[in-house]
Amino acid sequence: MELIFYITAAITLISTIMVITRHNPVHALLYLVISLLSLSVIFFLLGAPFAALLEIIIYAGAIMVLFIFVIMLLNLGKETAIQEKEWLKPKVWIGPAVLSVILFAELFYLIGIPHQTSPVLQTVDSKVVAISLFRPYLIGVELAAMLLMAGVVGAAHIGQHKKLVFHRFLKEEEKT
């Protein structure tokens, strides 16, 4: 089990690094999908199969498809790849690299401290998730629903417009 965890963790890290360093946006997004998939495997290993599958259904299966959809519509060609290449000069890396090394050192230190109690893995199935969502955290669910509703209404408002019908022979006429 531990070996599988380390392998998936390595895949997650490598694919996330690849997301940042790719010049072609679609390739970068594909690595992001792989990173999400491996994250869901980690969720599964940690005993949260419900969260793992939601990660795949929502993030990898819906949101990332929409991202790729938009990128496809933008039709970014070779020029963007060249532009990206120019932006990602080695100099740019120094700042983030130093900061993440500090974070890594902190993490290393924290892992080194001996634990009082070793965490016990407990599988959280869908029933447990549902009970905790709809009992103690009900307010949170309702607030999230309201927020999403606001988003939907906003999107509908932006998307709504009068359709103009252009035709070669007919006159322009308005159609709602």
Place this chain on the structure above:
Amino acid sequence: MMNTTLQYILMIVMVLFVLTTIAAWLIWLERRMLAVWQNRSGPNRAGPFGLFIVVADTIKLFFKEDWIPPFADKTIFVIAPAIVAATVLMSFVVIPFAPGILIADLDIGLLFFLAMSSLGVYSIVLGGWASNNKYSLLGALRGASQMISYEVFMGLSLMGVVMLSGSFRLSDIVLAQKDCWFIVTQPVAFVVFLIAGIAETHRLPFDIPEAESELVAGFHSEYSGMKFGMFFIGEYLGVTLISAMLVTLFFGGWLGPAFLPPLVWFILKTFVFILFFILLRASLPRPRYDQLMSYGWKILLPVALLNLLITGGIVLMMTK
């Protein structure tokens, strides 16, 4: 320990073999049945009833030139057809064919099916994009929006079934139908799932990403040889998958009168639905793209939500 592992592997190999064989012969079945319904003869030369046309087709696919267009994004172009076959085959992992004949009885089997079918979109999107061809790109765009939208209703329509059976585990769902199949208690969910399933497998009449009369062949215009074959097999596997899911969720899975073994019942019921899919292809014209989308969001979504609400209310009343 060793024995169970061996059994597992044997089961996986068996299911894989049976499925790919079925998918291949479905091509023959589809052409024959279309011919019957359209008053033609269909393929009838090679072998008895033209059965060997599948062998000829397969040999042809293997020996065709496997051409990768120079303007394509090569890696993604190669990966895309594998995704559809892989995701559909992965979905079969959770389907209980008969008591004891299933690969993994996951706690969250239904969600696993939904996850795999949502990943299947990538094959269309990436295949169309990597081809670097306007027809393919249009097909990919249509496919992406169609499949993402219909996934929503697919998931929502199934939640009524989950409520009634109280589990995401597919074998539990089958056993919950012992007294009454869910087609009786959840007819609305069945219709929504059926329509969404056709859209998910992008079969006719919803084959808008392909639409050969307007988009050449849509997202797989540039594919040839075995790569095209993968898309082709993936489509037939998808039809088998949706039929099997319909049977499992709404028609009692392997349950049936005892004079036939459970596995035979399952196969028979699935076969009926596969025939229904073929009949749809023979009889219905393709809707326009915007018609499909507005139909989905304006009719199927409210219907699925209403069904969910009413089912929830009734379940609440029954338990009190």
